[in-house]
Amino acid sequence: MHVCNNHLEQEKRSQNCMHEQVPEGVPYFIHINQNVSSGRKALKQNDDDIAICECKYDARYPDSACGERCLNVLTSTECVPGYCPCGEYCKNQRFQKCQYAQTKLFRTEGRGWGLLAGECIKAGDFVIEYCGEIISSEEAKQRSQAYEAQGLRDAYIISLNANYFIDATKKGSVARFINHSCQPNCETRKWTVFGETRVGIFAKQDIAVGTELAYDYNFEWYGGANVRCLCGAPNCSIFLGAKSHGFQEHNHVWEDGDDRYTVDMFPLYDSAEDEPFTKHFDSASLANTMYTACGNKDNPMKVDGFAETNHFIELTNIISEPFGSAAVEGPLPINAVKSEVKKETDLFPEKTQQDISQPRLSYNSGSGSTPKSRSQHVPKSRSKQASRKQVNGKNVAKLFASKQAQEEVIRCEELRTEATKKLNDLYDEIRPSIEEHAKDSQDNVPTAVAEKWIEATCTKWKAELDLHFSIIKNVVCPRPHANEQTTSAEGDHLVKQLIM
């Protein structure tokens, strides 16, 4: 174990242990053993905020000094030096003291570099902290896109909490080399250290020396390009972090009962040709809404040529994400995806979860072939969608000639804002409960919390849909302003402005 007593020593040690550890050929990064935050103030803990446990050091029972029954350990909070009744004997300062397990970097087949256990690690042991730069979710999005554009194949951004991420791309601990497995021997756990949340990698089971360490990226990984998972586990999710929010946001995954789809798989009928073609679900849903409002799917009402021409499709594209880009992110939508089935292709073949006690981390079995090359990066199919627009109802309202239409759209916008705020507030309120359950027991968020969340989410979605519907309705079925006729040319102009 490495034990670092203060920051300076830690830093020296971290550099030293890196020199010992880094084999030739490992791409350059700055090794750190403490998160670094740029543009985010380090939390100052007041005495009142410091949790003090009730442990007492007894030389006859050294394990009593902040062992597993310590109140702080039970709440995943590290004791604060100077406050812990066990003083220097306190064993609950593992993050602070960098009490990491011995590990070794090695070159994998097909998955870049990986990390091995350099000693036997016991189930529950702290392996290493995942350190990096603490960045906001906005910054995470930007950096992730920039890294992808720079052609960086490996993604190192993981989520810290709802608002912050840890980016270990340029600066990080060696935890950044731990690869993903769908049947992992490690897991991430969040601990509070000096009032700040930190992410540690912990052993899920006894790990023999020389075994590759791996955890499941699904919960914290921000993702990058879609990467074919080469873990070889029988329950492999096929793509890295396929259940992560980043992946689902990127791929617009939709869930229906036990089936999972990407939105590409939803057929949309082109009213002009009456031929099925694949379009995004959101377009399809709006198309259906339109048909319901202004006719029906088989016999759409034709207003000023909108339903007949591409305008209709363009219009649905600008209002392309009634639900997806909700400002609030939370684990519930992630948890909602239960199966690994993608119906119409073999990409997500149906699998049976096998209860296998030994992890299969050889990566040479299970998937049928031995991966020889670097992981396959699946190209983005719809890069245009990454820059999708969020409709601003107030701006759109100004484009309508009719006062009635303007008022209706503004009212819808207000309702949407209100629903979004309620959802945000609710998320803040229930976050501790969600975070507690999100990782270890995916399906076990308390029902009361889930119900509240679902209700608020539905209200938000409905408000979102109402807004989009109101815009479409007023474009397609314009209400003439007093003494004014909205001509089809004006309608066309309006649509173009909306699209721009």
Ligand SMILES: C[S@@+](CC[C@H](N)C(=O)[O-])C[C@H]1O[C@@H](n2cnc3c(N)ncnc32)[C@H](O)[C@@H]1O
């Ligand atoms: C956090 S890094 C892990 C360290 C990385 N292997 C390296 O060489 O730096 C995550 C990246 O490793 C690769 N990776 C990790 N687990 C993988 C897996 N099971 N299958 C394929 N590639 C994997 C992917 O390129 C992913 O973006």
